[in-house]
Amino acid sequence: MERDEILSRLRKIDILPTFPAVVGEVISVIEDPMSSAADLAKNMDPSIASEVLRIANTAYFGTRSFRKITSIEHAIAIVGLEQISQIILHMPFLSMMRGEDDTDKERFVKHSMICGILSKVVSRTIHTGDEHAVYIGGLMHDIGIIVIYRYFPDEWKMIKKLASEEDIARTSAEEEVLSCDHGMIGACLLSMWNIPQSITEAVMYHHRPQLAKEYVWNTKVVDVGNRFAKKIDLSDNFESFDEFINNNKEFVGMVESAGVEVSLSQELDLFEGSYGMLRNAKGLLGSVGEKTND
Ligand SMILES: [Fe+2]
Ligand SMILES: [Fe+2]
Numbered sequence: 001m002e003r004d005e006i007l008s009r010l011r012k013i014d015i016l017p018t019f020p021a022v023v024g025e026v027i028s029v030i031e032d033p034m035s036s037a038a039d040l041a042k043n044m045d046p047s048i049a050s051e052v053l054r055i056a057n058t059a060y061f062g063t064r065s066f067r068k069i070t071s072i073e074h075a076i077a078i079v080g081l082e083q084i085s086q087i088i089l090h091m092p093f094l095s096m097m098r099g100e101d102d103t104d105k106e107r108f109v110k111h112s113m114i115c116g117i118l119s120k121v122v123s124r125t126i127h128t129g130d131e132h133a134v135y136i137g138g139l140m141h142d143i144g145i146i147v148i149y150r151y152f153p154d155e156w157k158m159i160k161k162l163a164s165e166e167d168i169a170r171t172s173a174e175e176e177v178l179s180c181d182h183g184m185i186g187a188c189l190l191s192m193w194n195i196p197q198s199i200t201e202a203v204m205y206h207h208r209p210q211l212a213k214e215y216v217w218n219t220k221v222v223d224v225g226n227r228f229a230k231k232i233d234l235s236d237n238f239e240s241f242d243e244f245i246n247n248n249k250e251f252v253g254m255v256e257s258a259g260v261e262v263s264l265s266q267e268l269d270l271f272e273g274s275y276g277m278l279r280n281a282k283g284l285l286g287s288v289g290e291k292t293n294d
Pocket of ligand 1: 141183226
């Protein structure tokens with residue numbers, strides 16, 4: 001199946017989720033440090049706003065407390081713009097996965113968020129790629145997997161069968177069945193949503209970074225973020241920084257495999273940055289997709 005054919009099939013699917021205006025708003029807020037919480041709150045759909053408030057309250061005050069955070073501006077002031085953005089950017093995933101198994105949903109959201117975080121830390125530390133673009137690209141890199149699952153069900157079954165029968169990687173089975181992998185499918189969806197190429201190219205080639213043309217470093221960084229995200233288990237104890245370094249020594253080698261040399265001080269920055277952000281995310285992620293009684 002060629003890219004044009006995939007695009008035309010995607011266009012024909014009338015239930016394909018439209019890009020929520022608020023996600024576009026989040027992307028511009030992340031890219032423009034001068035914009036404010038008020039800008040973000042302005043376009044927010046009430047159902048998204050209430051979900052964001054639910055997650056922010058649960059993450060910070062636990063399920064039993066009364067609602068302490070009452071507005072998006074308030075949530076951003078207390079929880080932080082970056083964390084609120086992480087929640088909002090997951091809304092398209094969560095709505096597309098409605099009704100699916102909670103464990104799969106949780107695993108997917110965690111992997112996506114960890115990839116976004118690690119891509120950003122790598123970009124910031126080794127001064128390569130655009131840290132905002134790779135953060136969003138990392139968060140959305142596997143969205144094509146959901147698209148195949150939801151909208152190409154026959155192909156999904158064939159891919160699963162082929163991968164297990166021939167014991168090949170999922171991406172190779174995707175190539176055989178669809179003539180492209182989930183990176184390409186995800187990038188097609190994101191371009192239909194007018195996401196900039198600095199992000200879509202990294203999504204498109206996150207399993208084949210050598211094919212990137214315009215945004216080579218963004219793509220390489222998201223590839224590293226993805227590979228390392230697979231090794232991170234948020235259920236691990238994040239109490240000790242030394243333990244975190246010990247368990248994740250291979251991180252530096254992965255970054256260097258992209259073709260950069262990592263100095264000793266950058267090595268420390270890589271671990272400090274990822275440890276701090278992953279610890280924060282661990283608190284927040286417990287609430288994403290969690291069931292509540294209200
Ligand atoms: Fe992937
Ligand atoms: Fe991935």
